Amino acid sequence: MKQLKPMLLIYAVLCLLALIVGWSTFGSLNESLSTSMEANSLLIGFDRTTIFDIIHNNKNFISNIIGPIKWIIFLYLIASIFMNSGLLVNIVKGNNSIKTFLQNGWKHFLPFLGFSLITLLVVIVWTAFLFVPYVFILGNPITDYSTELPFLYSFFIVLFLWIIVLIWIFTWSVATKVSYCETPLFWRSLRVGFNTLKINIIKLTIWGIIIFIIHLLLLGVNLILNQMNSAASWTMTILTFVLMQVVVFKKIGVKAFSYSGIYQIVKQSK
């Protein structure tokens, strides 16, 4: 938890952005249910009739919630490049203060934005490269096979391949950024990042899979908390919210953890 302070700052930004949607959801629901006894049906959990009656009779309900999410993702994408820069450079340079986090974030923002855009491009190319031929070769999953099993199995294989290569792209991107922290040459860093991945492919793959599994576990925990959640009492509402926030914070920790792990692997390989 060396990077606790920067992580708290990242968490604060995350909260601030998500609060826009949370507040909008609260506002829409409160407006619809302010004088209705149907509010009681939502006390013990999800009630489809109530939620859908609200949606059907308040046409802006969904757009009020979904609308902001698009630009929040975009905004956070930009902010996260800044914050990830600060976090990674802090890890590489052994700093842990907010000041260095902000300074490094600012200093490395543009080149890291460049790396992120290249990463995004590679992800898009890889996804298209894998899935477009797959869809073509697959044909119609309903009519072209005797059973759905070839479709199911091939889909899982393709999904696995996709994830593995995403792990490589991610670790390549981080290794590139680590290299840039040490020698701030853009194209050279990309090359060094690639060579680092090549040399440490097994270690980095294993590390990436571990990070992915931790992510899945955290998602599972969040789903369980979501299932447990109810508005039966303020205690229950606040408790599940706090636990969900712990999971959100843990995910920031996983990011720092993944950076740190990749940095260690890169350092050892030198």
Next chain:
Amino acid sequence: MAKFYLILLLSVLTLSIGLAQCAYKNDSREVSGIDYDIKLTLDTKGKKADCIQILEWTNKSPDTIFELRFYMYLNAFRDFNSTYLKDTGGKIFGRDIANQDPIEWGGIDITTIKIEGVDHLPKIKYIHPDDDNEQDQSVMSIQLAEPILPGERVEIEMNYVAKIPKTIARVGYGRDDYYLFVHWTPQPGVYEQDKNGVWGWNCHQFFQQTEFYAEFANYKVELTVPDDLVIGASGCKTGEVFHKNGTKTVSYDARDIVDFAWSAYPHFEEYKDTWKGVDITMLIPPEHCSMAPRYLGAIKNALDYFEKYLGKYPYPAITVVDPPMHALNSGFMEYPMLITCASFHYVPSGIRTIESLAIHEFSHQYFMGILASNEKEEAWLDEGFVTFFEDNIVDHYYGGPKASIFDILGYKSGNKEQSRLEYTSMSNLHDGPIARPGWEFTGNYKELIYAKTGTMLQTLRGLLGDQKMQQVMQHYYNKHKFTHPKEKDWIQAVKDIIGDRIKTISVDTFFHQCLHETSYCDYKVSEIRKNNPTEYQVKLERLGELFLPQELLITFMDGSTKMVEWDGIDKEKIIMVKSALPIVSAEIDPDKKIYLDINFINNSYTFENTQRPAVNYGLKAMSWVQHLIQSATFLF
């Protein structure tokens, strides 16, 4: 371990083969007048069947009949000129049929037809009583050489080739010798009285939005097919003879049914069980075998519910066909004593679409099979009633009214609420009335015929109470089983039990509003006002055109309540309440009896509301957005 128990259960089910013996108890029949004797030889290469059919048909009308009319459903798949396919633009149910091979089309070619030994082949013509499509061949007319007198029975002998299409909708063949033969025979229409009491043929063309309507009949069918095919069919299997040429002949006896259906596939696994003397057969491809216990449970639950609520299942058997994925279009359908469902390799137990579909199709055994209403003209009489029973059965046996159809990761829905929401989610609630022929629908067929009708029946149940509703249903069933009941028969059955009025509204007005108008129901408590320390006024509004008797529950500060009844007719109603105690809430229809109300949110007005749910959902939304944006940006 779970797998072990599954295998054990399937083994027990499979071992029970031979224990079950589908058979009719005696020679009696509920109905008589039409008897089929069909010998079919399947040509697996040509995807067609050579059929010899002897049909004995009785004129049960007081008329002398000069013309016979037959459904020729397979001709709907002969080409794009049929009424069924002409407006499809080459695509139907997700299939591109514009460039399909000749073998993939269907049709019936009659080679000989003799009535009482007289050749009638030259007297065949195709008619189009419902549209001006001269190319449509889904209804065949035969001018008789000799008229059929009232009460007279004639023998009609036909030889024909039934070519089934590659599965388009319901009927068809699929990969690896999968077959579903339904409506493949030239089948007489129903000679009956119309609304004005005039006798005539009811034999409509085949439209995409319409299903079927036929007379009850008894069938003896012999199917000669390759011996590796596993077969399921309407009726009881009475024999199986294997031939040296690699074929077998399987014989079936089926009574008092409106159609004979059969399916075959070499890869079917057969699971059998019985329930109070009813044989249950499930034909399932190996990749779906884990669904067998779920199908079995659903069918047993449905049998149990119907026996208690309506009447004992009158047939000795029921067969459930689960088509393989490539023939999915042949699923989701009901035939007498045989239903087709749909499943996948894996469906989580919290998603109960497997059960609800099986229960829906089984419910058609009663509404379509036994109460054989006209699915073409009055589809709501089967689909709407089936939806009502499906909702009740699924909610009763699986997870209750709020979690029966799905209950997964904290998100839940009941089957009944699913039906109501299907109706209330219509973009235009005034789209059209329920009671109209299927071919007049241009959209919202399922929403109106299934969902709104089912919801209307739930409303009737709410207004009458469970016990009276059951009496009405039982009376309707007992009075009209093995006949073709119509709207007037249903309404009369309701009146027979409860009289002319449902509380303050007449039975006729209730059904007229629900079935023949496009109105919707929406009531609102818009205000509670304090006039003076001991007098309050509660303002009620009727926002929709449909009016129904309402109850208003007023709750006072000390928890005491007062129920006020309102006929629900006025657009606005002020209820004056004298009370020293302050009113804390007023709620229209507190027990949600009027399930047709499209918005329950505005049914109540309270001063004592909690913001907890809104806060809770706000916080949940916040957490989910945090997760979403974290995941979306993780790589960068």
